[in-house]
Amino acid sequence: MRLKVAGHVHNVVRKSATEFEVDGVRVTAGRASANATRHTRAFVVREGERVFAQVGGRNYLLTVMSRAAAEAAEHAPTQGELEAPMPGRVTRVAVAVGDAVKRGQELIVVEAMKMENALVAPEDGVVTSLSVKVGDMVAPGPALVVVEPAPEAAS
Amino acid sequence: MGIRTVAVFSEADAGALHVREADRALLIGKAPSSESYLRSDRILEAAKEAGVDAIHPGYGFLSQNGDFADACAAAGFTFIGPKGDVHRLMGDKKAARQQVQKFAVPVVPGYDGEDQSDARLAAEASRIGFPVMIKPSRGGGGKGMHVTNSAAEFEAVLPRARRESLSSFGNDFLVLERFLSKPRHIEVQVLFDQHGKGVHLFERECSVQRRHQKVVEETPSVALDADLRQRLCASGVAAAAAANYTNAGTVEFLLDSSGEFYFLEMNTRLQVEHPVTEMTLGLDLVRLQIEIAEGKPLPFEQWHLNPRGHAIEARLNAEDPRHHDAPSPGRILHFEPPHGPFVRCDSGVATGSVVPEYYDPMIAKIIASGPTRDAARTSLIEALRDLVVLGIATNREKLIQILESEPFRSGRIHTGVLDEIGPLPAEVPPSAEDLARIAEALEAAPSPSGVATASAETAPDPWAAANSWRLA
16 A cells, blocks of 8 residues: 655555565564564554554554555645645635735634634745635645745746 | 532533533533633523532633632532632732732732832842842733843843833833742642631642643652741642632742742632642542532541652643644544553543534643652653544643653753753654554554544554454
8 A cells, every 4th residue: 555644655565464565675564573562553543545543652644545646646746735734714815816925925824722823825826726715614634725836937 | 429410511512521421411502612611601500400509610611710609609509619709819819919928928029019210119129139020010921021130230221121111011110020030830739628627738840831831740849848848838728728718729839949939829729730639649639629518527637648659640632742732623533541550541532522623622631650750750651652542633742752851850840841841853754664563553444444433453462462353
């Protein structure tokens, strides 16, 4: 399977009852591994494509990717696709599709537990897609707003 | 105690753990607390409908509200806590300071008088003793505050402090206060029955704070020797007596690095961190609160109380320490509390719980005890590693970082220690072995697609291997 975590896609293939190949390197899996301890148990919950894992005392958020999605992810820039940092309510939408925006400019504000979190433009560009309005409930995952980089000449 | 319980809940908490565990639960309003948990009228209606005898206000919302305490009494219910006027006196910070001073409880030396002449302020600064902090009377949030270390520096800074106060707050009235360097937050738990008898249940140290919110609490404090402990606890009892206190309360002090302590405020309710006291004294504070409210005398004398060992509590919050502690409400897909002979987990959530976006982010308290501070500390670290929370971000790894840090290990803590400890290091990507473990667990998960409601685990140790179905 292909697991995406921290921006990298890893190829994980079972090779035997005890062995996996991770990005071409053979490793012994959890329970058979010599240095396994109580704290190297892996706890996972899968919700659709998202995988929440706790292993070795650390938490990870991973995505299970199809082959096509994995290949696309390696090529397509996703930096301008902004998602909600946490579940919450959209309290402000400061831009519209077609607006030119500057790096750092506030685009959308999501409020949760009385804290405001602003989504800001990662670079100078143009808003090419906007999928929310004030009052919408949002969660991490889908892109709420997309900023395409400005052409070279404009910067 | 054989007492049936009735819980109240808002629409956001319909599936909450406290609702499931109570004998009966009544809906009191919409999710925002201003439309439910802060509505004393709705709470009293629910109390009448359920026919309760007494109301325990918990430790948030209306628990320190004197008018609510009075309203309960007027409606014929026993309020488990002090009377309304006690809440109001201690809720007024200035009045509380003046009242406890009359009973020889030390307060931070300061001056907030009307005479604002240069000569008077300089004289007051010398009387207070340097270092002296100059604060705008109207100020807040650290703005316009100056620390001066000598009379000469005070004179030099005073005109600038006046100008800044005037420009920032439209008023150049200044307040002087002794500046406390690296203070510790140490509080005294007190218990007073309705017959005038009061005791202290020793101290708790809560110096590890983030924006005035406690994060890790412990008892005893390593900063106190027997003499200082005796004086501090006696001051706690004196402060409570000054307010004609009844029931459980906490008197908070700041301890300066010079060993001087000063009254900060009194919390007229049960504290979040009360379990560390329970664990070292073997007492149930909520039971004692109820017995006091019933009019029973305290069941022990001060000299019967002998704390044993050490206990530390860590507050688990639904927040992301790698993203400015942003709250992380949402559904908990898997929750596994830690186990162990000296570990206690007071949790408000379970697998499947939804953490609402509306309230405080604290979801559980993990407490560990042991014969020594280091035994309690290492047990708590183990417990936090065993604790599993999947589906939302928590500060679990941050708590481990704090407990493993040099300042905490050595006990050299103060209210600004989290700045010293620094942010949680950047996320380490999973190793190849970890990825293999995750893949293996995913293969074994009962529901490999859609929403899986159970977690799978690989079991490297022989004890867990006894659960053979996990290995099939």
